[in-house]
Amino acid sequence: MESMNLISVRATAGFSFQRSLDPIPQNSAFFRLMPQTQMKNQSFSRQISFPAIKSQQFEVKDGSTTASETSVPEVDALKAKEWEVWMYQDEVAAGQGIKIRRPTTGPPQHYVGPFEFRLQNEGNTPRNILAEIIWSKDIEVTQRKEKNPYAVLKKLLDKAPPARDFIGALKKANSRTGFPGLIAEVKKASSSRGVLRENFDPVQIAKAYEKGGAACLSVLTDEKYFQGSFENLEAIRNSGVQCPLLCKEFVIDAWQIYYARIKGADAILLIAAVLPDLDIKYMIKICKLFRMTALVEVHDEREFSRVIEIEGIQLIGINNRDLETFELDIANTKKLLEGERGQKILEKGIMVVGESGLFTPADIAYVQEAGVKAVLVGESLAKQEDPSAGIAQLFGKDISL
Numbered sequence: 001m002e003s004m005n006l007i008s009v010r011a012t013a014g015f016s017f018q019r020s021l022d023p024i025p026q027n028s029a030f031f032r033l034m035p036q037t038q039m040k041n042q043s044f045s046r047q048i049s050f051p052a053i054k055s056q057q058f059e060v061k062d063g064s065t066t067a068s069e070t071s072v073p074e075v076d077a078l079k080a081k082e083w084e085v086w087m088y089q090d091e092v093a094a095g096q097g098i099k100i101r102r103p104t105t106g107p108p109q110h111y112v113g114p115f116e117f118r119l120q121n122e123g124n125t126p127r128n129i130l131a132e133i134i135w136s137k138d139i140e141v142t143q144r145k146e147k148n149p150y151a152v153l154k155k156l157l158d159k160a161p162p163a164r165d166f167i168g169a170l171k172k173a174n175s176r177t178g179f180p181g182l183i184a185e186v187k188k189a190s191s192s193r194g195v196l197r198e199n200f201d202p203v204q205i206a207k208a209y210e211k212g213g214a215a216c217l218s219v220l221t222d223e224k225y226f227q228g229s230f231e232n233l234e235a236i237r238n239s240g241v242q243c244p245l246l247c248k249e250f251v252i253d254a255w256q257i258y259y260a261r262i263k264g265a266d267a268i269l270l271i272a273a274v275l276p277d278l279d280i281k282y283m284i285k286i287c288k289l290f291r292m293t294a295l296v297e298v299h300d301e302r303e304f305s306r307v308i309e310i311e312g313i314q315l316i317g318i319n320n321r322d323l324e325t326f327e328l329d330i331a332n333t334k335k336l337l338e339g340e341r342g343q344k345i346l347e348k349g350i351m352v353v354g355e356s357g358l359f360t361p362a363d364i365a366y367v368q369e370a371g372v373k374a375v376l377v378g379e380s381l382a383k384q385e386d387p388s389a390g391i392a393q394l395f396g397k398d399i400s401l
């Protein structure tokens with residue numbers, strides 16, 4: 001074997017022992033870790049863990065594998081298992097085009113047979129800002145859950161005001177104005193742009209948006225990266241504002257949907273780059289139970305094609321901002337709605353929201369032409385001294401009642 005370390009990494013790379021003798025998919029982590037030049041006509045082994053430590057030998061001949069198994073002396077089974085679970089979870093997510101890996105089970109040390117080492121950016125550090133936000137959210141949610149476990153939330157749910165019809169409000173605004181229904185975002189700051197508005201009074205801004213003709217409001221609740229809060233959401237809900245409210249969060253756990261509902265949310269954001277299909281399906285069911293709307297956000301063709309097949313999705317947001325690089329391109333909305341995908345959206349009666357980077361009447365016309373029936377706008381309105389006037393400026397027309 002050319003490199004013992006490399007072979008050992010491959011050897012533990014990510015198959016549960018239940019599947020141990022299945023043919024190995026060519027796109028699996030197992031092969032992704034292997035340089036292409038070494039993929040053909042190789043033999044190598046991996047160690048698998050519970051219930052007994054075994055070793056598997058593989059023979060790769062022209063892309064197909066054969067496997068055999070022998071028992072090996074006991075090794076650190078827990079570490080091997082941790083690595084295995086982590087890699088398998090990553091593999092499922094990667095198979096669905098999910099680029100944002102979750103930190104929960106990634107061991108800080110890589111286990112490689114008798115060696116341990118740390119690979120930079122391979123499980124122990126977030127790769128980009130979205131990953132960083134998600135990793136931080138993981139810690140935040142764990143702490144919040146400890147303070148407010150499900151048992152507590154379930155009791156509070158009964159006291160929450162009933163959810164308002166988010167999609168209904170967007171449709172109504174669309175047919176009333178002839179423009180896409182506006183979801184105006186109550187946004188103080190963002191991780192790409194910093195502080196957008198120094199004098200930030202969320203309730204005052206929400207009221208001004210409603211007055212200016214917004215159909216719905218989006219309220220950022222992330223504190224660390226966006227200077228938002230659940231207190232803002234609750235305050236707006238209790239202020240007399242009638243617009244349905246979207247809780248703009250980085251949802252990684254169903255617990256957050258319960259919490260958002262209690263704080264007055266009528267809709268919640270689910271980001272396809274972060275959530276596997278199974279999580280999205282499960283969370284949509286919870287939303288249904290609470291009569292909330294799920295806004296499922298996509299950024300590329302792969303995410304769009306995934307979510308379009310998920311049953312029960314009524315509202316899809318196309319984000320024009322690449323959440324990994326922050327690049328903005330409103331042509332993304334057009335691109336994703338072209339051809340078969342656009343057709344499917346129409347057939348399924350799914351409403352599409354154009355999100356991010358909309359600053360002018362021409363931008364609104366462009367995404368409307370592409371097929372959106374609603375738009376989500378943050379920065380361009382947040383920077384306006386008078387938010388109501390900002391809406392008229394954005395649409396090139398007064399869209400208030």
Ligand SMILES: O=C(O)c1ccccc1NCC(=O)[C@H](O)[C@H](O)COP(=O)(O)O
Pocket residue numbers: 129130185187190191192193319321323355356357358376377378379380
């Ligand atoms: O707004 C950001 O910089 C950002 C960075 C990382 C993750 C998410 C981010 N924004 C969330 C959003 O989707 C936007 O707030 C929303 O679409 C409004 O966008 P804009 O009108 O461009 O403020």
